[in-house]
Amino acid sequence: MDISKQIREGNKDMNEKEVTRRKFKMIHSNFEILNKPWWKSSYDERNVEYFISSIKHLQHVILLSLSDHENNELFWKGYLDLNHERYLLECISSECDVDLTIEFVQQQLKKPDRSLRLVKKIQNLNDAITSIFPSKFFPKLSIDNFTPLLAKQLNQHICNGLIDNAGQYRIKYVMPAQENFVYMSPYLIEDRMNELFRQCREKFKKEDLQLEEAVKFGACFYSHFLSIHPFMNGNGRVARLLLSYLLSRFTAVPFSLYIGTKTRDVYLQCLRESRSFTPNALAALILESIHLSFYNICSVMDLELTLEPKQSCCKEIWR
Structure with a gap:
């Protein structure tokens, strides 16, 4: 695509003071999560307070079941595998705008049709999931490992065999399809990525971090990461996994940004x-997606949602 020389030079020569000024506003919580987002039906009265309360309860229910079967590895492996397969289905369907079935995903993981590019995407994403997340619903992931190198490693997994420069920052100017918007200048990518991840490590190290604030931080990260658009391909899939990493204290991982058949249109909007870097709608989508992910896990496991959780089994995960 042709992008004018004036735009390129303008971005390249951006005033250093302006770059520095923008750095320190990337990760923040100075906004409200959209309480009644436009995609919700008029009769759906669930709000931010409901989702936060319900997410806590659903997580407690899962942790209670985990404590009852903590030595039954086969019991949990089946549900973990199903959660990964569902993630692959929802992520690839939303990212690539294709209709997949869970049976197709399961078949391609076992006996892949290597002639299909779509199958390679599924396999690569599955490899990326297993590389970043241990075989647990609630792994203890160190925020110190949340670095640009992690993003590069994930992109290398995700784009392996699909593009030539997997795991490397792009050196070209790019735009989203059918939109009048230019992603960040390649000259600024490395500096901005370093600062973005530094701010995330700082914010997510807070011992008293709560779900609502974490979701706001996560929405800011996601928005900035995709505006930087550091790689030539696979940015959305990398961003989704990194978001799961950031929110792993509060949700089963990986969780997908998925709320049903209309997800892709909602997600893009x-x-x-x-x-504008006030991602209140995106934060609402993240919160609703976490809730749906937990609810689906509880439904598949046939867990009793009215059970009172044991506080002792939850304290390490939920603060």
Whole structure:
């Protein structure tokens, strides 16, 4: 695509003081999560307070079941595998705008049709999941490992065999399809990525971090990461896994940004609105997606949702 020389030179020569000024506003919680997002039906009265309370309860229910079967590895492996397969289905369907079935995903993981590019995407994403997340619903992931190198490693997994420069920052100017928007200048990518991840490590190290604030931080990260658009391909899939990493204290991982058949349109509109760097709609989508992910896990495991959780089994995960 042709992008004018004036735009390129303008980005390249951006005033250093302006770059520095922008750095320190990337990760923040100075906004409200959208309480009644436009995609919700008029009769759906669930709000931010409901989702936060319900997520806590659903997590407690899962942790209670985990404590009852903590020595039954086969019991948990089946549900973990199903959670990964569901993630692959929802992520690839939303990212690539294709209709997949869980049976197709399961078949391609066991006996892949290597002639299909879509199958390679599924396999690569599955490899990336297993590389970053241990075989647990709630792994203890060190925020110190949340670095640009982690993003590069994930992109290398995700784009392996699909593009030539997997795991490397792009050196070209790019735009989203059918939109009048230019992603960040390649000259600024490394500096901005370093600062973005530094701010995330700082914010997510807070011992008293709560779900609502964490979701806001996560929405800011997601919005900035995709505006930087550091790689030539696979940015959305990398961003989704990194978001799961950041929120692993509060949700089963990986969780997908998925709320049903209309997800792709909602997701893209949330990204457009977040370019103003007040991602209140994106934060609402993240919160609702976490809730749906937990609810689906409980439903598949046939867990009794009215059970009172044991506080002792939850304290290490939920603060």
